[in-house]
Amino acid sequence: MKKTVIILLVLVSSVTFAQNKNAKASINVDGVCLMCKERIEKAAIKAKGVKSAIWNVKTHELKLIYNERKTNLKTIQQSIADVGHDTEDIKATDEAYQSVHPCCLYRDDKVKSDH
16 A cells, blocks of 8 residues: 555656746747737736747747746637737637737738738
8 A cells, every 4th residue: 555655646746747847839929010029928928937928020939938837838829819819729809809909900911911
């Protein structure tokens, strides 16, 4: 019995420690300008556990450093979608999308071509 408890504790400990405090990830986020950049980065940082969020206007790549013990990519992407930006896995609601500045309406081909 004692041996089983020790093995169980070792397994639970290794799962807990397997989560990375400084996990790195890159996701694609739709946007077109520096106002989008500021909004996307702020939304990502608001997610508990995100340490760094840098979005590239040209490539649409958001580079993240975050604590896997406190958050995950789905939560971060939802935070970004909530402010009106589509991510790889989560699309912003129409209401959230319409709340962004008119020059940031990245789904509109005319807006995209103006940037």
